[in-house]
Amino acid sequence: MAKKALLKRIECAYLPVKDVAASAEWYERVLGLKLRSPIEPGRGAIMIMDSGQWLFLLPCENGHPLHFMTTGWAENGMPFEMFPICFETDDIRSMYQLLQQSGAWTEETVRDEGGCGLQLNFKDPDGNKFQVWQQPVAAGVPAQ
The missing domain is CATH 3.30.720.110 (Signal recognition particle alu RNA binding heterodimer, srp9/1)
Incomplete structure (x- = not known):
């Protein structure tokens, strides 16, 4: 008997960015994603794809x-x-x-x-x- 996969799909992804506001603006302007809510200082941004899935843009000062x-x-x-x-x-x-x-x-x-x-x-x-x-x-x- 084949074992059923326990993972269904990727719900969201987390992306390291140096400047959350600048990156959110780029993802919105260039890729057409929508910003879910206003960006709070020191926090990340949630960008919504056409499918409804989320991309989290998270601050990463040193950039990785x-x-x-x-x-x-x-x-x-x-x-x-x-x-x-x-x-x-x-x-x-x-x-x-x-x-x-x-x-x-x-x-x-x-x-x-x-x-x-x-x-x-x-x-x-x-x-x-x-x-x-x-x-x-x-x-x-x-x-x-």
């Missing part, structure tokens, strides 16, 4: 961005700076343009990974590295 090195990702076994979170979007190309306009680090272009959809790696102003993913394009339906 989310990413790590792995040799288990690149096909050639070379070290790769990995992202710990992959987000989903319905409009990756618009997101890419907004990230570029904001001056954020992104890969050079949106990658079409066939059955794995459209993908893009990017960093927020604090250096937290993420991937964003869009569902694979159905046959005969043009990509957004």
